[in-house]
Amino acid sequence: MAIIGVTGHHGFVGSHLWLALGRVEGTQLRGIDFREHDLSVPGPAIDSFVADLDVVFHLAGANRPKTPADFVTGNVDTTRNLLDAIERSGANPLVIYASTIHAELDNDYGRSKMAAEQLLEERADRLGLPLVILRIANVFGAGCRPFYNSVVATFCHQVALGEEPQVLNDAEL
Numbered sequence: 001m002a003i004i005g006v007t008g009h010h011g012f013v014g015s016h017l018w019l020a021l022g023r024v025e026g027t028q029l030r031g032i033d034f035r036e037h038d039l040s041v042p043g044p045a046i047d048s049f050v051a052d053l054d055v056v057f058h059l060a061g062a063n064r065p066k067t068p069a070d071f072v073t074g075n076v077d078t079t080r081n082l083l084d085a086i087e088r089s090g091a092n093p094l095v096i097y098a099s100t101i102h103a104e105l106d107n108d109y110g111r112s113k114m115a116a117e118q119l120l121e122e123r124a125d126r127l128g129l130p131l132v133i134l135r136i137a138n139v140f141g142a143g144c145r146p147f148y149n150s151v152v153a154t155f156c157h158q159v160a161l162g163e164e165p166q167v168l169n170d171a172e173l
Contacts, residue, residue: 002026002055003027003030004028004029004030005029005030005032005053005056006029007032007057007059007082008060009029009032009033009059010034014031018031030053032045039078040073040074040077040081046085047085047089050082050089050091053091053093054094055094055095055096056086056094056096057096058079058095058097058098058120059098060074061098061116062112063109063149068108075109075113075115076115076116076119079116079119079120083119083123086127086129092128092130093129093130096132097132097134099113099117099133099134100135103135146158
C-alpha cells in the first residue's frame with residue numbers, strides 16, 4: 001500500500017487531487033493544511049504527517065497573502081519545514097511540488113516560488129530525494145473563483161453576466 005501525503009489538501013488544486021487519489025486502490029492518504037496546522041511553523045504535526053510517506057504532493061502555499069512578506073512565509077517557510085521534517089524522519093518520499101510559471105517573474109510571488117524550487121532542488125540533491133517540480137499554468141476547473149485564481153473563470157463569469165471581459169495585464173497564456 002502506498003502512503004501518499006498532500007499538503008494543502010483543502011485548497012483548490014489539493015482538494016481535486018485528494019478526491020482523485022481517493023479513488024485509487026491501494027493508497028492511503030494523509031493530508032495537512034492550514035486548517036489543521038500552520039505549515040510555516042515547525043512542529044510535531046508536520047513530523048507525524050511525513051512519517052513513512054512514499055509520495056508527498058506539496059501543494060500548500062500562498063498566492064494571495066495580505067503582505068508581500070507572507071509570500072515567503074507561505075511558500076518558502078512551508079517548504080523548508082516540510083523538508084526539515086522529511087530529513088528528521090529519515091524517509092525518502094518522492095516529492096512533487098506544485099510551482100507556477102510565475103516562478104520566472106520578478107515579483108514577490110514569483111521570487112518566493114523560485115526560492116522554494118531552489119530550496120527543494122538543493123535539499124533533494126543533498127538528501128537523495130526524488131523530486132518533481134511542476135510549473136503549472138492557468139489552473140481552471142470546478143470551484144474556480146472569478147477574480148481570484150483563474151483568468152478563465154473571470155472571463156466566463158463576465159461573459160455569463162453580459163459584461164465585456166477586460167485584459168488587465170496583457171501576457172501570454
